[in-house]
Amino acid sequence: MERLFQEIALFGPAVAFNIYFAAASIPIGFIFAVFLALGKASPNPLMSRLSRGYIYAFRGSPLFIQFFMLYSLALSFNVSIWKPMGLSWFVLHPLFIGPLVLTLNTAAYTAEIFYGALRAVPRGEVEAARAYGMSRSQQFRRVIWPNLIRLAWPAYTNEVVFLFHATAIVYFALPVIGQQKDLMITAKELFERDYNAFLHFSVAALWFLAVSLVVFFLFGLVYRRLMRHMPAAPGLRFAPKWLR
Amino acid sequence: MNMAQAAAAVAEKWPVVAIRDLHKSFGKLEVLKGISFAASEGEVVSLIGSSGSGKSTMLRCINMLEVPDSGSVAIDGEEIKLHGAGPHRQIADEGQIRRIRSELGMVFQSFNLWAHLTILENVMEAPLIVQKRAHGEVREEALAMLAKVGISEKADAYPAQLSGGQQQRAAIARALCINPRVMLFDEPTSALDPELEVEVLRVIKVLADEGRTMILVTHDMEFARSVSDRVIFLHQGMIEEEGTPEQVFGATKSTRLKQFLNAASHE
Amino acid sequence: MNMAQAAAAVAEKWPVVAIRDLHKSFGKLEVLKGISFAASEGEVVSLIGSSGSGKSTMLRCINMLEVPDSGSVAIDGEEIKLHGAGPHRQIADEGQIRRIRSELGMVFQSFNLWAHLTILENVMEAPLIVQKRAHGEVREEALAMLAKVGISEKADAYPAQLSGGQQQRAAIARALCINPRVMLFDEPTSALDPELEVEVLRVIKVLADEGRTMILVTHDMEFARSVSDRVIFLHQGMIEEEGTPEQVFGATKSTRLKQFLNAASHE
Amino acid sequence: MSEDIAFWLSYLTNGKHLTWYASFQFTIFAALFGGTLAVVFGLIGATLKNSRFFPLRLIGTIYSSIVRGVPDVLFFLFFPLAFEQTVEWFIASQVCTPELIAAQSAAWPPCKEANWFLGTPEYLILASVSLGLVYGAFATNVIHGALRSVPKGQLEAARAYGMSASQLLWRVHIRQMWVYALPGLSNVWMLIIKATSLLSLLQIADIVLWADRLGAPNFLPAVGLVHEDWRWRYYLVLFLFYILVTLLSEKAFEAIMRRAGRGILSEVRG
Amino acid sequence: QETVRIATEGAYAPWNFLDDSGAPAGFEIDLGNAICAQAGLTCEWITNDWDSIIPNLLAGNYDVIMAGMSITDERLETIDFTQNYFPPDPSKFIAAAGSDIDPSALEGKRVGVQGGTIQAAYAEENLGATNTVVSFGTADQAMADLAAGNLDTILADGAYLEPVVTASGGAMEFVGEDVMIGDGVGAGVRKDEAELKATFNDALTALKADGTVDKLIAQWFEGRGPYFAE
Numbered sequence A: 001m002e003r004l005f006q007e008i009a010l011f012g013p014a015v016a017f018n019i020y021f022a023a024a025s026i027p028i029g030f031i032f033a034v035f036l037a038l039g040k041a042s043p044n045p046l047m048s049r050l051s052r053g054y055i056y057a058f059r060g061s062p063l064f065i066q067f068f069m070l071y072s073l074a075l076s077f078n079v080s081i082w083k084p085m086g087l088s089w090f091v092l093h094p095l096f097i098g099p100l101v102l103t104l105n106t107a108a109y110t111a112e113i114f115y116g117a118l119r120a121v122p123r124g125e126v127e128a129a130r131a132y133g134m135s136r137s138q139q140f141r142r143v144i145w146p147n148l149i150r151l152a153w154p155a156y157t158n159e160v161v162f163l164f165h166a167t168a169i170v171y172f173a174l175p176v177i178g179q180q181k182d183l184m185i186t187a188k189e190l191f192e193r194d195y196n197a198f199l200h201f202s203v204a205a206l207w208f209l210a211v212s213l214v215v216f217f218l219f220g221l222v223y224r225r226l227m228r229h230m231p232a233a234p235g236l237r238f239a240p241k242w243l244r
Numbered sequence B, C: 001m002n003m004a005q006a007a008a009a010v011a012e013k014w015p016v017v018a019i020r021d022l023h024k025s026f027g028k029l030e031v032l033k034g035i036s037f038a039a040s041e042g043e044v045v046s047l048i049g050s051s052g053s054g055k056s057t058m059l060r061c062i063n064m065l066e067v068p069d070s071g072s073v074a075i076d077g078e079e080i081k082l083h084g085a086g087p088h089r090q091i092a093d094e095g096q097i098r099r100i101r102s103e104l105g106m107v108f109q110s111f112n113l114w115a116h117l118t119i120l121e122n123v124m125e126a127p128l129i130v131q132k133r134a135h136g137e138v139r140e141e142a143l144a145m146l147a148k149v150g151i152s153e154k155a156d157a158y159p160a161q162l163s164g165g166q167q168q169r170a171a172i173a174r175a176l177c178i179n180p181r182v183m184l185f186d187e188p189t190s191a192l193d194p195e196l197e198v199e200v201l202r203v204i205k206v207l208a209d210e211g212r213t214m215i216l217v218t219h220d221m222e223f224a225r226s227v228s229d230r231v232i233f234l235h236q237g238m239i240e241e242e243g244t245p246e247q248v249f250g251a252t253k254s255t256r257l258k259q260f261l262n263a264a265s266h267e
Numbered sequence D: 001m002s003e004d005i006a007f008w009l010s011y012l013t014n015g016k017h018l019t020w021y022a023s024f025q026f027t028i029f030a031a032l033f034g035g036t037l038a039v040v041f042g043l044i045g046a047t048l049k050n051s052r053f054f055p056l057r058l059i060g061t062i063y064s065s066i067v068r069g070v071p072d073v074l075f076f077l078f079f080p081l082a083f084e085q086t087v088e089w090f091i092a093s094q095v096c097t098p099e100l101i102a103a104q105s106a107a108w109p110p111c112k113e114a115n116w117f118l119g120t121p122e123y124l125i126l127a128s129v130s131l132g133l134v135y136g137a138f139a140t141n142v143i144h145g146a147l148r149s150v151p152k153g154q155l156e157a158a159r160a161y162g163m164s165a166s167q168l169l170w171r172v173h174i175r176q177m178w179v180y181a182l183p184g185l186s187n188v189w190m191l192i193i194k195a196t197s198l199l200s201l202l203q204i205a206d207i208v209l210w211a212d213r214l215g216a217p218n219f220l221p222a223v224g225l226v227h228e229d230w231r232w233r234y235y236l237v238l239f240l241f242y243i244l245v246t247l248l249s250e251k252a253f254e255a256i257m258r259r260a261g262r263g264i265l266s267e268v269r270g
Numbered sequence E: 001q002e003t004v005r006i007a008t009e010g011a012y013a014p015w016n017f018l019d020d021s022g023a024p025a026g027f028e029i030d031l032g033n034a035i036c037a038q039a040g041l042t043c044e045w046i047t048n049d050w051d052s053i054i055p056n057l058l059a060g061n062y063d064v065i066m067a068g069m070s071i072t073d074e075r076l077e078t079i080d081f082t083q084n085y086f087p088p089d090p091s092k093f094i095a096a097a098g099s100d101i102d103p104s105a106l107e108g109k110r111v112g113v114q115g116g117t118i119q120a121a122y123a124e125e126n127l128g129a130t131n132t133v134v135s136f137g138t139a140d141q142a143m144a145d146l147a148a149g150n151l152d153t154i155l156a157d158g159a160y161l162e163p164v165v166t167a168s169g170g171a172m173e174f175v176g177e178d179v180m181i182g183d184g185v186g187a188g189v190r191k192d193e194a195e196l197k198a199t200f201n202d203a204l205t206a207l208k209a210d211g212t213v214d215k216l217i218a219q220w221f222e223g224r225g226p227y228f229a230e
């Protein structure tokens, strides 16, 4: 039992890396996703095609491959671009390129969620906004966005949890710098030492589970607040539909 | 009706809404086939006609929720600028249309209140955001409007917590609060149960008696007769008959209108 | 009605369905409060009563789609075995209930044809799967039944491709094809438009005239009068009045039944 | 020019590349076998979740929520190891004598005789089973929901005509369930396809491992063509491969949906 | 004939690599086959990631590791080694030509290593405080980053780096002092496989004595050896 607690504590610093990867990619991915979703819904055929293609490519291929491909791609530009600019250490650092790839990936998944929600925004409410003389940006800010985010929130919560899970493969694809090791690498290294799969992997799993639950709790609070205008706010359920 | 106001309105005869030769098609379906009419200050105009005759489309052309393929719309003497032709016709001046829209108070058949805002916030939204008026003043006026339509106590409730009739009255308050030159109603009671309908019709009646300029699409002939200064009967995208309620309902000339009125009374 | 058959049926008076003192509650709501009746060979019994009076529940207790809290049901003299008491009462013998159910042809209000099977497959399903009869024989009989209800040409269509009236006639063919001792109908026409209703009622009338034992829940008093040997009026879970159509509709005793019949004729 | 073509042709068909192409079979096998297992586990999980017996229902619920609460990679690494050790533990309890255990100097297994060799075929099967278990948890949810979407009346009619519980389940409930489950199962299938990219983590020389080896820079003529870092080109091929496969799968599922939905589809769509 | 499964990494030329036909090749493959021939065994080659090469040996998925693995005290805690078939050899720093790297006073540099190697442990311990140690899954991946300028230097086996420097034609060069770590390269076996270890040792002794090992070293590592000639 004591061994278990020691082990749990041992993983403490490692979980910080997983949380960092998720936390660094979620906000930018969110903003990017809004533009992608609007792009996909845009009447402009070029914009729509591009957004559609992007979303399809990143949802249709494995994140693992995306990591490998984008790292070696970035590496191949090192001599010509990053190095002269003095950005080499930064651009190719796992703590940068990791969140970058995760951002590109989650933006595609999130955009699909937002696109679905965008199409579900009640047309009448938007029409009312138009009829009262709101400009396009006012319509978006005051009517479309509040509806969209409410509709998308449950699915988005799942996406955030699964993005967090996706951080588990970052260091399988990228080099490890010094002692910067996440849950998976820590578990794997411990396992390679004493061959005790049950202990090390279970503890890593516990950490993932615990953080997932915290995310659900926090996002659930937000959801309840978002849905305060509904007579009986539906609860948030752990029911992922589209994942990586 | 307030006698002084009514007299003034009729004396002036200034056309607040003037529509000339509107045409509109959806794909191959020609819905409006050249419609012209004007509504003067303080006048209440009812549009009647069978389903699919183009009443809603007509009304939605006034504030350009649908852009007509040809013809013009002028509000208070100012013509709405459009460019292009046919189905590609577009609004030319976004600033102008926003300004004009904020003088047209539209009330929808299905209310279309903004679900995430309270009733009070719904009413205050357009004056604050579009007309950029001061918060304190708008709030006072909004509360007055809610009192007028009789739902003051629901100011802080959300739309989902109200009955249909209450929601429609809130929607009317929302339209009133932008201080519109003209109120536009598209079958404001047809999504309501008969009992709730009564509440809303009563509020509209009060507005008519106050001398507000209003254009309303309705399927309630009784109500059209009692509230309107002028009734327009649309048939297959054209004005088939037009006149005072007495002329239209009392001394019907068109056989089609006769048929229609007959059918309506048997509903 | 075929006179010879009818005479034989009345002479025998063998109770094909015998129900004794049925009680059934849903949670706190007591829906059936002690109901007993029997239907003899060849008899057509109609259950009438206002909405919520327990007619459907009654009918569903006969084939144990609802298990009664107390009381017994016997089909053709064989009592259905139950164990436990009150809300925990359960079917005791799965084999027995399957055998008995395959002798009761139930026709649902909403048809409940199996959507993934063609009409012919629907009709053949129970004889093949439950009664394990030979394929060729069943097919022949199924086609005959479809001809009888007048939808032979739809044999290979899926239910979704049929009108409501056709679906209900297919459902009747399905019930007939298991060669049931009794047919149970739960408001077989109330999900239908008036025109489609007529088709289905005609088919049921033919069955009644053939001397089939039938228990039917209906809200069509005209039809109940013309087709039934006996009419039972349920009120709040109890049998309020019972007799031949002449007795029930002609010489009504209960004031509640009078009220009900009055309301029904005004519908 | 033609020399160039000949050179590239022979480069792209050398043994190493041919092995790479051949390794696509592992990916395809794992996807198909894992997908089948996912449906099987999904059916079992959904049946458990639907069970009237509380402990079984609990097992079903725990299976579907715990497995989904943990990253697939983690389960992927853990399951084959854990399974191997469990098997070895079981064998050990049968064959190991105290002398043999005393003779054992390594930490695991308890004795040499209890050892179980895992080669590529075994790993491939274990990997597929892991895929099946992980995505079976998702399929459990999909199928559970689909079972509940079948209209009650359809089942009631079956009961009213005397079908037994198993006849009702197989002839009506599960038959109709597919139509409601297909969109969700299509999503699960896409997930499985994408998860096959992780096979190399289990020592299977799969398409990803070969892409890395083929693309890695080489300086020694003795080893093969001397080239710089070409990895991103090889990964681009995989990237496009996966997009193509998901695209084709989507089309295939649409076609299946149209077929399976005969008679029911209008209800689902409408 | 008994079958012995030998694991190698396949990404550490010229020790072991995958040749154009996709099969393992290199010094250790030739040597392993010679050992098996000598001892009358059948060899079966398995490629396995460096990371998990020891755990999978322990798990019994193969019997021997021949993957340029240095004999170290730490590894001896979990597995056994045969006698070395490559003598203790200095590890070296490699860098792009013309870069002013001074490994004796390395500071603020990015040092690449292959994770789980003796060089990785050495770099972490001696250079980790003042430099950035970057560990990769394979040595080839580290080379790719060095070639692309994302690393200042790599620390690896001299015998692995020498052909690279030669083949680079002056683009790469050795820098600074060599470091001695490890007790040479040997074949790893499970601790309970005393018999197999003895078989391998005997075969190696014989192959060293008849010059086969030296011959293979000379063939695969230009200018090295002879080490084991009497």
Ligand SMILES: Nc1ncnc2c1ncn2[C@@H]1O[C@H](COP(=O)(O)OP(=O)(O)OP(=O)(O)O)[C@@H](O)[C@H]1O
Residues within 6 Å of the ligand: B026, B029, B031, B049, B050, B051, B052, B053, B054, B055, B056, B057, B058
């Ligand atoms: N956005 C649209 N796209 C295509 N057709 C449309 C559209 N809006 C309306 N129509 C068609 O135009 C015709 C007239 O519609 P409109 O809504 O103006 O009729 P209405 O007189 O208001 O009828 P109702 O009393 O049923 O509301 C109808 O046939 C309708 O189907």
Ligand SMILES: Nc1ncnc2c1ncn2[C@@H]1O[C@H](COP(=O)(O)OP(=O)(O)OP(=O)(O)O)[C@@H](O)[C@H]1O
Residues within 6 Å of the ligand: C026, C029, C031, C049, C050, C051, C052, C053, C054, C055, C056, C057, C058
């Ligand atoms: N499964 C059930 N659970 C709870 N209450 C039920 C259930 N089935 C029926 N009830 C209730 O039992 C009462 C009688 O229902 P029943 O369907 O037998 O009435 P009915 O006479 O058939 O009425 P109708 O003419 O509307 O079909 C109703 O109040 C109904 O709400």
Ligand SMILES: [Mg+2]
Residues within 6 Å of the ligand: B055, B056, B057, B187
């Ligand atoms: Mg309309």
Ligand SMILES: [Mg+2]
Residues within 6 Å of the ligand: C055, C056, C057, C187
């Ligand atoms: Mg009923």
